[in-house]
Amino acid sequence: MKFLLISGSKARKEVSKHLISEAKKYFSTVLSIPLDGIRVECVGGENKLFFKNTDLTKFDACYARLFSEDFLFGECVLDILESSGVYLPTSSEAFQIVNHKYYTVQTLCKSKLPVPTTSLSVSPQPTTKISRTVGYPLVVKLLSGFGGRGVMLVQEEQDLVPLLDTMQVFKEFVATQEFIDKGDDIRCYVIGDNVYPVKRIAKKGEWRANVSRGARAILIRIPDEIKEIALKAAKIMGMDISSVDFIKSSKGWLILEINFSPGLMPKFFGKKFAEIIMKHIFNRTKEIKLLP
Structure with a gap:
């Protein structure tokens, strides 16, 4: 093959x-x-x-x-x-959905999966109004971006307004999301029907727990409940290979993001995830070839 x-x-x-x-x-x-x-x-x-x-x-x-x-x-x-x-292992429709951060949230919401309070607007006025309801600090996201890029933490309204004005000049749509302070951050690699949970530990002084921004990563065990949510989220998106990022809040575990091309963290895990991914792709391809 x-x-x-x-x-x-x-x-x-x-x-x-x-x-x-x-x-x-x-x-x-x-x-x-x-x-x-x-x-x-x-x-x-x-x-x-x-x-x-x-x-x-x-x-x-x-x-x-x-x-x-x-x-x-x-x-x-x-x-x-x-x-x-x-x-x-990752469909064209999934690529469309996960490249639009709010569309991702919308799709998850339709299936009753847990996500942080999130909003989308095309002008500063509605965003400012919504932010007062959600409260500060507030996370502001560009609709595209990865590795923690295009994600900003805004402490108060006087910092939000000029940021939104600038984004409007550049015709950027903006999603805002409640900030979960000091929550555990977990990435679940979903490969076929298996889930491989990783805890990412942000470096000192950094609020984003992205490995590309200096975080460390270790394999951990997690409750079956989170595994089931990760599997369901990946299935809804149409992805056999993905990663689902979670954060723990006062409301329980929430999905922060789903990644189409997750980093495989070779610095911490070597070839581990490459091995698992290629074995899955081979076995699934073989199954498809045997179908009548």
């Missing part, structure tokens, strides 16, 4: 290297390419994807590690691969 790894603009070379190394244990043909090396062609009434002279729609499975910056072209590529029968 043939496996394709597509790396988006922010993909880490070390992670890609680990994934390819593991893929070669299972697949007879393995190809790793950058998203910007792909071209789309309409051939004989069919959409095709090519990298140089290789037809990418002929592969059996593809893991696309794409990010918000890759959205427009990435969505097109995923859609063509899906319609060509290539197994994708």
Whole structure:
């Protein structure tokens, strides 16, 4: 069988290297390419994807590690691969949802999954009004962003107003969210039907517990209740591979975010998650090939 790894603009070379190394244990043909090396062609009434002279729609499975910056072209590529029968552990629809932070919250809310109080607005006035109800400090998020980027902590209204004015100039939509102070931060890697919980510990003086911002990470045990929520969230989004970020509040465990291309934290876990991911992709691809 043939496996394709597509790396988006922010993909880490070390992670890609680990994934390819593991893929070669299972697949007879393995190809790793950058998203910007792909071209789309309409051939004989069919959409095709090519990298140089290789037809990418002929592969059996593809893991696309794409990010918000890759959205427009990435969505097109995923859609063509899906319609060509290539197994994708992360669907094109999921890519659309998780790249819009409020749409993610909206989708989770529809399924009665726990999320922090969140709002979306297109102008400063409604946002300011909502923030008075939610209270300060307040988290302000750009609709796209990853690794803690595009996320700001606002302490009081006099800091919020100029920030919103600036975002309006740049035509940025803004989501605001209640701030959970001193809550435990957990990332659940969801791979197939299995959940691998990781506790991230923010470095001193940093309120965001992102490893890319200096946090540490350790594997932990968590209640089955949280595992079930993580599995349900991933299933709703249409993702066989994802990570679901939780924070503990006075209301219980809340979902902060779902990640389409989660960092695999090789600094702390080496090849562990690359091994699990590639084994899952191989087994799932094999199952699909055996279907009548």
